[in-house]
Amino acid sequence: MPEGLEAEIYRRAAERVVGRAVAAVEVDDRQAMAGELRHALPGRTVMSARRCGKLVVLDLDDTVALGLHFGMTGRLIVDGFAPIDELVYASGRDDPAWNRLVLTFTDGTLLRVNDPRRWAAFTLDPDVERLGPDFLDLSADLLGERLRGRRAAVKTLLLDQTIVAGFGNLCIDEVLFQAGVAPGASVAELTHGQLGEIAAAARRHLPAMLERGGSHTGVLTPVLRALLPPCPRDGAPLQRSTVGGRTTVWCPVHQIV
DNA sequence: GCCCTTGTTACGCC
DNA sequence: AGGCGTAACAAGGG
DSSP states (O other), X not given: OOOHHHHHXXXXXXXXXXXXXXXXXXXXXXXXXXXXXXXXSTTOBEEEEEEETTEEEEEETTTEEEXXXXXXXXXXXXXXXXXXXXXXXXXXXXXXXXXXXXXXXXTSOEEEEEOTTSOOEEEESOOGGGSOSBXXXXXXXXXXXXXXXXXXXHHHHHHOTTTSBSOOHHHHHHHHHHHTBOTTOBGGGOOHHHHHHHHXXXXXXXXXXXXXXXXXXXXXOHHHHHHOOBOTTTOOBOEEEEETTEEEEEOTTTSBO
8 A cells, every 4th residue: 555655656756757747637526626636737847756755746837736645545657657566455457447637748648646446635735744754764853752742552653644754554563563662552651762763663674665665565564464474583473453443463572562 | 245454534532 | 622542434355
């Protein structure tokens, strides 16, 4: 599913359209800003492709920003090139009926978002100020600042995009596994050293997963999550539970509450 | 045909 | 007031 890593993969693909001018816009009528998008984009040139957490932002003519959010199953296709062929929990097909946004450029090329489940969302001038700092830029001090005064489970809070932006279910479980911190641990109980372990695990493992292809390429693969073999680190029985309303896989031996 | 999956938001409660 | 927990949401796949 598209987490911040997939958003970065999509952002890199979207860089191909920098310098191109929008000729036509097709957008799903069920998008809240469908009318505004059809009106605001044609004639404008893409100046840059940024990423804020899970959001890809295209800046057009320095006057408008187009935010692309991919939900659970949204895929980006640029000039027929899909940087991610298959998403975990998504269909492998590319049915034209699932196109939710199609930008046609003046040279005839295309940027498409294809999403079977309609959870992709497109916004003009998205409010990125409400997002927390990016999950690829964490430090112990920054995490401490973002979590100060809170007491909920660390996984629940890291899933909150206003606290840290970019984490999804798979990346959180992977980082906490590597950091040796239990997902259900209250942040009020975490030491500064444990926050440092989380930040270090994010800085070390997330870029490696990005280059391997995304959030499903950690030690806790989707197959492992389904089959629950012994912990690859210490051989203890892996545990599956629910934290923050999400399926959570963790090792009760080396991940400390 | 029920149940599982995810990210986000809307509620009710404390 | 605001943190916290839970449910609802869409819809394809098993």
